[in-house]
Amino acid sequence: MRLRPGTFMIEPKIRPDHPRPPIIHIGGCTATERSTDECTTRQAELSLTQQAVGAQPCAACRPDKALGIDVA
Numbered sequence: 688m689r690l691r692p693g694t695f696m697i698e699p700k701i702r703p704d705h706p707r708p709p710i711i712h713i714g715g716c717t718a719t720e721r722s723t724d725e726c727t728t729r730q731a732e733l734s735l736t737q738q739a740v741g742a743q744p745c746a747a748c749r750p751d752k753a754l755g756i757d758v759a
């Protein structure tokens with residue numbers, strides 16, 4: 688896995704009503720299951736901190752740690 692620190696990716700929900708949340712990755716992460724969109728640091732941070740979005744950090748690349756966010 689070749690991460691590109693400073694860039695992030697968002698793996699959107701399959702469908703708006705799908706129970707699985709969006710997943711945030713660090714750019715270059717290969718632990719994605721669906722197609723991803725590149726996003727900015729700010730978008731990654733907001734996705735992980737806004738409950739309305741409810742995104743989860745990827746367990747492999749840990750974008751929450753890269754951003755200094757403590758997501759339990």
Ligand SMILES: [Zn+2]
Nearest residue numbers: 712716745748
């Ligand atoms: Zn990842």
